[in-house]
Amino acid sequence: MVYIGYLASVVIGLSLGLIGGGGSILTIPILVYLFKIDPKLATSYSLFIVGITALSGCFSHYRMGNLKIKSALFFAIPSVFSILVIREVIILKIPNVLFTINDFQVTKDFLIMIVFAVLMMAASISMIQKKIPQIESVKTNYFQLAIIGSVVGIVTGFLGAGGGFLIIPALIFFANLPMKQAVGTSLLIIFINSSIGFAGDLYIGTPINYTFLLSISTIAFIGMLIGSSLSKKIDGNKLKPFFGWFILVMGIYIIIRELSF
Known part of the structure; x- marks a missing residue:
């Protein structure tokens, strides 16, 4: 399973380089089910892996x-605030066992x-939708952009996911x-959010291997390079629906x- 996990890690970067998103959504299942890492710790690892991979994509888009x-x-600024509140305050106060239904315990990890599924x-x-319609507006709505940034921060803080599927439409609709440009800018936002979130975890003493x-980040980075190279020859928008169906099946499986169990 570990070797399959390393192979699957290539897909994290591959999808980011090829279609501009989606790879981070696979990070948690790979860490939890293939590497047998505790879900809470996996969210910390995911922030680092997603952040480093997104940073590598930022350079090419720059x-x-x-x-x-x-x-x-x-x-990113309101998003970072949400991330820190969620990870350094709220998650720490959530009990390991929330409640019990008959003999079934609903835990924090569960x-x-x-929620991740x-x-x-x-x-x-x-992703299955073939194209996000472009909305023409006179100017960027920075207020709405900041509000959505706060919401994405909650998602990123709780689940360790980049939230690219929320960020890209927001940049299209509210930043015009x-x-x-939405894909490139989203990678920068993901890097900022993920790096601050991971730094916060280090501050509170989260144990890190x-x-x-x-090693996982390096493999994902290699996948990112492969994906970026393939994106010059393959239309990522045509592949996105197929990847979307794969993500849907994975969510149902989780x-x-x-x-x-």
């Missing part, structure tokens, strides 16, 4: 002129995985960015697995 710094900051299914719907973490 060279192509696809990064809009002002929009990224208006989105809640994380179920629902997130995966929501993300799959946006073309798809390529750096050897393992760096719910069935969690309810069966």
Whole structure:
């Protein structure tokens, strides 16, 4: 299972490089089910892996002129605040066992995985849709952008996911960015959110296996390079629906697995 996990880690970067998102949504299932890592710790690891992988994508998009710094900051600053509140205050106060139904215990880990599965299914719907319509507006709505940034911060803080499937439509609808610029700017936002969230976990003393973490991040980075290279020859938008169906099946599998054990 460990070797399958390392192989699956390539997909994290591959999807980010090829279709501009989706890879981070696979990180938690890979860590939990293939590497047998505790879900709460897996969210910390996911923040690092997703952040490093997104950073590598930022450089190529910067060279192509696809990064809009002002929009990224208006989105990321309130998002970071939400992340820190969720990870350093709220999650720490959630008891390990929430309640019991007959002999079945609803634990914090169970809640994380179920909410994550629902997130995966929501993300799959946006991927299965072939195209996000472009909304033409006179100017960027920075207030709405900041509000959505706060919401994405809650998702990222609780689940350790980048939230690219929420960020990209927000940048298109409220920052009036073309798809390529929305993808590039979303990677910058994901890097900022993930790195701050991971730094917060280090501050509160979360135990980290750096050897393992760096090895997974390196493999994901290689996948990112492969995906970026393939994106020049393959239309990522055509592959996104297929990847969306895969994410949907994975989300359903997680719910069935969690309810069966």
